[in-house]
Amino acid sequence: MPQAAPANISEPSSPEYVRMSLAAAMTLDLAPGSFYRNARLGCINLLLTYPGGCRANCAFCGLAREKRAEAFEPRFEKFIRVAWRAWPLAQVIERINQAPPWVERVCISMITHPQAKADTLEICRRVARGASQPVSLLIAPTLLKEGDLEAMKEAGAERIGVAIDAATPELFAGLRGAGVAGPHRWEHYWRIYEQALAVFGQGKVGVHLIHGLGESERELIGVMDRARALGGSTHLFCFFPERFSALGERPQPPANGYRRIQMARWLIDHDLARAADMVFDQEGRVVGFGVSAQVLEEVLASGRPFMTSGCPGASGEVACNRPFGNEKPGPDLRNYPFALDAGDLALVREQISQY
Ligand code: SF4
Known part of the structure; x- marks a missing residue:
């Protein structure tokens, strides 16, 4: 395994410490602040x-070891643009x-260590013993082998996330x-x-x-x-x-391609269409979603494909809504952490049809 950046011995360490986003610290009343448009972190x-x-x-991660050596800030490390302070x-x-x-x-979330x-x-x-909410593990597959997923389930995990992140073997090899x-x-x-699907069950595992x-x-x-055909679903990031x-x-990247990806994900993960049903242009852009105009309009009008995708809560709705984890708070949202209003819907309609 590659060498790490120089250690700072005063830096807090797991398992006694974990890092938490500013949004989570605000939600747990550990930090002041309020969310744009009154978003709620689930x-x-x-x-x-x-x-x-x-x-x-x-290459895309703010925690990567080579960048860390240059930019490490022990107690207020930045990740996804905001402070992730360590807490007991x-x-x-x-x-x-x-x-x-x-x-x-x-x-x-594991890191590779x-x-x-x-x-x-x-x-x-x-956490599983001390809190009533179900627990997901965002795992680091490189560290895992046969049997480890069973141990995670026994430890109380209810769902698993696998951050594949890059869409092709070539991009994965080049960036990760x-x-x-x-x-x-x-x-x-x-x-x-x-293996996670075999241990946790169909529908209990997602890829990022x-x-x-x-x-x-x-x-x-x-x-x-592919993720859907194997029995799981996709949690999308821009x-x-x-x-x-x-x-x-x-x-x-501009919003228009992401809107089409969000729509395709919704249709695939709700078993309304498969990739093979969809039509693409010469540049690989979607020009047909493989459903009737009526279904497409119903889904589009609901606004739901454009909300954050992630693990659900007790209600069955997405709990992991990651407010503004993908963009600066403002009108140009990629993952909506709340239901879209009429203005949002007008914007996504315009974006999805732009090429
Ligand atoms: S979608 Fe959210 S809760 Fe689920 S594994 Fe990914 S980060 Fe964790």
């Missing part, structure tokens, strides 16, 4: 943390117990694997995804995929279709440049 996302950080080197796990669990009722899930597997099990046990001297391997990720890493709409839709990542200068 899932508390926790991130493992170690001196020296993540051992992998993904015991305090976090106590606060989750007093969380507002719309907090319907907790997610524990030799201690992360054992600590994820420990943190999962403590050999191309950046990173340890991750495409086939292993898919093997772990299939990012639009805007250089893939075509056709390629991304093809991989969402690329946003992380300041301290190798892709920090790459602009966010």
Whole structure:
């Protein structure tokens, strides 16, 4: 495994500490602030943390080891554009117990570190025992082998996320694997995804995929279709440049392609269409969604395809709505963390038809 950046011995470490986004800290009344348009965060996302950080080197990630060496800020590390401060796990669990009722899930994100597997099990046990909300694990497949997923289930995990992120084997290798001297391997990720489905059950596992890493709409839709055909679903992200990542200068892709990807995901994950039903132009852009005009209009008018996709809460609706994790708060939202209003709907209608 590659070497990490120099360790800071005063840096808090898992399992006694976890990092939490500013949005989560605000929701748990640990930090002041209010959300744009009164968004409500439905899932508390926790991130493992170690001196020296993540051992992998993904080109789009603000935690990647090569960027970390240049830009590490111990207690207020930036990730997805906001501060992810480390908090004592015991305090976090106590606060989750007093969380507002719309907090319907907790997610524990692994990072690629030799201690992360054992600590994820420990943190999962403590959260599952100490809080009433179901627990998702966003796993680091590179660290896992046969039997580990069973142990995660025994530790109390209810769902699994696998961040495949890049839509093709070539992009995956170039941005996460050999191309950046990173340890991750495409086939292993898919093997772990299939094993997770076998252990946790159909519908209990999702893949994270990012639009805007250089893939075509056709390629991304093809991989969402693969995830669905295997028994899971897709949790979608739109690329946003992380300041301290190798892709920090790459602009966010325009909204129009992402709207088509969101629509295709909705249709595929609700078994209304398959990738093979869809029609693409020469550049791989969707020009037909494989459903009737009436179905397409009903789905479009609901606005639901354009809301954040992620693990559900007790209500069955998405809990992991990640407000403004994909964009700056403002009118140009890629994942809506709330139901769309008439103005939002007019905007997405315009965007989805632009090529
Ligand atoms: S969708 Fe959210 S809750 Fe589910 S695994 Fe991904 S980050 Fe965790």
